[in-house]
Amino acid sequence: MQASKGLLAALALTTLSGVVQAADEVVVYSSRIDELIKPVFDAYTAKTGVDIKFITDKEAPLMARIKAEGENTPADLFLTVDGGNLWQAEQMGILQPLNSQVVKDNIPAQYRSSADAWTGLSLRARTIVYSTERVQQDELSTYEALADENWEGRLCLRTSKKVYNQSLTATLIETHGAEKTEEIIKGWVDNLATDVFADDTALIQAVDAGLCDAGIVNTYYFGRLHAQNPDLKAKLFWPNQEGRGVHVNLSGIGLTRHAPHPEAARKLVEWMTTPEAQSIFADVNMEFPANPDVKPSPEVAAWGEFKADTIPVEVAGKRQAEAIRLMDRAGWN
Numbered sequence: 001m002q003a004s005k006g007l008l009a010a011l012a013l014t015t016l017s018g019v020v021q022a023a024d025e026v027v028v029y030s031s032r033i034d035e036l037i038k039p040v041f042d043a044y045t046a047k048t049g050v051d052i053k054f055i056t057d058k059e060a061p062l063m064a065r066i067k068a069e070g071e072n073t074p075a076d077l078f079l080t081v082d083g084g085n086l087w088q089a090e091q092m093g094i095l096q097p098l099n100s101q102v103v104k105d106n107i108p109a110q111y112r113s114s115a116d117a118w119t120g121l122s123l124r125a126r127t128i129v130y131s132t133e134r135v136q137q138d139e140l141s142t143y144e145a146l147a148d149e150n151w152e153g154r155l156c157l158r159t160s161k162k163v164y165n166q167s168l169t170a171t172l173i174e175t176h177g178a179e180k181t182e183e184i185i186k187g188w189v190d191n192l193a194t195d196v197f198a199d200d201t202a203l204i205q206a207v208d209a210g211l212c213d214a215g216i217v218n219t220y221y222f223g224r225l226h227a228q229n230p231d232l233k234a235k236l237f238w239p240n241q242e243g244r245g246v247h248v249n250l251s252g253i254g255l256t257r258h259a260p261h262p263e264a265a266r267k268l269v270e271w272m273t274t275p276e277a278q279s280i281f282a283d284v285n286m287e288f289p290a291n292p293d294v295k296p297s298p299e300v301a302a303w304g305e306f307k308a309d310t311i312p313v314e315v316a317g318k319r320q321a322e323a324i325r326l327m328d329r330a331g332w333n
Contacts, residue, residue, distance in 0.1 A: 026052050028077045029054070030062075032251065063078070075256045076261050078095065083316040087316065098254070117254055128237040129236055140214070153192075166316070171311050193213075196332070218249075241307050
């Protein structure tokens, strides 16, 4: 009987120790810039006492690392940008269902995995930026119209190697089919004013400098640049407002398959979808909250309201390979 009591005590201690460990620490593998997520984690630690440790790298090495570590991974959560990347992580089998009604209540279904493998945390629109000196707003209408002849020699694009453009193309395929989308992409390429850019910031600067008249960028790049240069001779335009709406993507998070602290990690994710965290997370990077009950920051709200595309973001992943092949055929470098 005494031995049984000792065994029960040992088991209780082990269980308690596991709970304490889970409550005290969560490990996040993140492809986001440290200063964009640290304020969120610091706020959670101050609120709960839970220590958030995060390792930062590009999304592909982080996914490969989680896969290679298997059951021995220290990572509880995988945080990254773009539905295409999150869908890829889901397909690699490195995530498990979140199983959280809180997350489902806070984040619309189109910004979550249909298999419950991940959820969006903040949104960014990939929209048109145009020169306020050389373009009248009535010249602009849709993404597709940028392929028209009147834009010949006036368009700037970022490289097709970036997942943001792959995801936009994937949603065009979902909307129009591959044949029509290839025509659109070829039209964009034919209308290029210069070689493609490595990043959106350089593209916006090219519009400002007069190298081209319009391009396609993520909204937060414009926000950052405009904050540095209020006299920027460029402005955002919301396309496709009479049709499918603006292409919206996200940053998001998933619970790793072998998370050492799944319950503590799930609580962190749930908190990150609440108004308190959403305001911090979105404001720091000039993004839109994924929780529709939370208003964007005044700087973001100043860009104006728009109708967003309702295509589920996971389509960006499902059609990613098809989109890459199509962009290659169309000559988008």
